[in-house]
Amino acid sequence: MNLYELKMSLKTVGDxxxxxxxxIVAKAGDPSTxxxxxxxxxxxxxxxxERFNxxxxxxxxxxxxxxxxxxxxKPLVGGLEDPKAxxxxxxxxxxxxxxxxxxLSDEAKAILGDRNNTGGEKLLPKTVSDELLFEPFVKNPLRDVSTFTNETNLEVPKITFTLSDDDFIADTETAKExxxxxxxxxxxxxxxxxxxPISETILKGSDTNLVETVDQALESGLAAKEKKVAFAATPKAGEEHMSFYSTQNAIKVVNGATKLQAIRKAIADLHEDYRDNAKVMxxxxxxxxxxxSLAAGNTTFYDAPPERVLGKPVIFSDSASDPIVGDFRYSHFNYDIEMLKDRDKDVKTGIxxxxxxxxxxHRIKLKSAFRIAKVVPEA
Structure with a gap:
């Protein structure tokens, strides 16, 4: 029985x-019945x-x-032509x-990409700002300087060019590495x-508000994970290679009596191939x-840009327990194209x-491209 037939039957039985x-009302009110x-x-x-029910x-x-x-x-965009919409x-x-x-509809898969047949590649927030509708709660400053890719089984060369004579690598540390x-x-x-977490109100609300909520949360979650693995003082087992501070990577430590001296010595200790593009995190x-400490009452230092003070651009991150100096192009994050979307429920809140x-x-492609500046007071 189709929906129309059910509606007609429901009306008949309802009547x-x-x-x-x-x-019943008429008979009950008639004493002669x-x-x-x-x-x-x-x-x-x-x-x-019962039949009606x-x-x-x-x-x-x-x-x-x-x-x-x-x-x-039904069409996703209701006649809208704007690609962003x-x-x-x-x-x-x-x-x-x-x-x-x-x-998921075929139209949505086509718009979002279908390399893994789920249409999910573009749900993963990009590192460029125009992919986000508003700012995330958590940011990863490495997004602006490190390399980010989204590939499966990625394998890349440490150096993007070679010469017939491998002695062209002037930095002996790089050659050894x-x-x-x-x-x-x-x-x-x-x-x-x-x-x-998504409330029923958000889920049933406008597309824009729903996407803003999810994008912000995903971007924040990914940024938090990226920072956690890259700056971990005690990395999780199996993730030691991801941290700048791990003993497995053993990035060269340059000591100085003060933070300023340690940073300047670290910059000078880099080979010129890396120093030219070096930044301080x-x-x-x-x-x-x-x-x-530098100002000592002189306000000039407070107004000076960090690059003028240290001689290299500075990127701020509270996760950097000791300053990291180097060419951050050799810091490379890769996300696998496969992503799984699922639903769950927080049993404590019901959300x-x-x-x-x-x-x-996260791979540090060339450890010799970095230095860690550490303060070691003079004896």
């Missing part, structure tokens, strides 16, 4: 039910009511199913499809999850303390969660 209810007749009408009402349940289930099919098939609508559909445990570790860097897959509190499972790796 019968209304008539029986009217007859035998009570058995009223009781028979009550029994007929119960049977008719069965039909209504079938009708509601079929109507909901057809409505869902209609939602899946289409992407927002496609992202919103992906989130709703995940939370409702239904299949190439000989010890090989010419290429192979990226692995290290799984982690980002949980995004350090905590803002360390920089402020250094300026206080539904959109869950993104991603695989990340």
């Amino acid at each position: 019968q039910l209304a008539k029986v209810e009217g007859d 035998p009570i058995e007749e009223v009781q028979n009408l009550k029994k007929k009402k119960e049977e008719t009511q 069965i039909l209504k349940t079938q009708h509601d289930e079929l109507e909901a199913k057809q409505q869902l099919q209609f939602e899946n098939k 289409k992407k927002v609508a496609a992202k919103a559909e992906m989130v709703r499809a995940t939370m409702q445990n239904r299949t 190439m000989k010890a570790d090989g010419d290429n860097v192979v990226f692995g897959r290290f799984k982690f999850k980002v949980f995004v 350090m905590a803002y509190a360390d920089y402020s303390e250094m300026i206080e 539904e969660l959109f869950v993104l499972t991603a695989w990340i790796d």
Whole structure:
């Protein structure tokens, strides 16, 4: 029985039910009507009511199913031509499809990309600002200076050119590193999850608000993970190679009596191939303390840009326990193109969660391109 036939049957039985209810009232108010007749009408009402309930349940289930099919098939953007609007609508559909445990439409897959047949590549927030509708809660300053890619089984050369004579590498530390570790860097897959709480109001709200909420949370979660693995003083087992500070990477430490001296010595210690593009990654509190010491009442230092003070551009990150000096192009983050979208529930709050499972790796392609500046007071 189709939806139309169910509607007609539901109306017919509903009319019968209304008539029986009217007859019961009329007969019960007539003293001349035998009570058995009223009781028979009550029994007929119960049977008719049960029949009505069965039909209504079938009708509601079929109507909901057809409505869902209609939602899946209707155009995503409703005639909008703006590519950004289409992407927002496609992202919103992906989130709703995940939370409702239904299949993503072919149109959304095409808009978001389908390299892994899920249409999810472009859900992973990009490092460029125009992919985000607003700023994340957590930022990773390495996004502006490190290399970021999104490939499966990525393998890249440590140096992007070679000469017929391998003696062209003037930096002896680099030459030794190439000989010890090989010419290429192979990226692995290290799984982690980002949980995004989504209320019913947000899920049923506008596409823009839904996508803003998910994008902000994902961007923040990814940035937090990137910083955690890159600056970990005690890396998680298996992730030691990702941290600038790990003993496995053993990046050369340059000591100085003060923070300023250690940083300047570290810059000078770099080979010129890396020094030209070197930057300093350090905590803002360390920089402020250094300026206080340098200023000694002279306000000139407070107004001077950090690059003039240290001789190289400065990037601030409170995660940098000791300043890192180097060419950050040799810091490379790679995300696997495979991503899993799922839903979960926080049993403590009852809030539904959109869950993104991603695989990340961070490789320091050339350790000789970096130095760690450490303060060691003079004896």
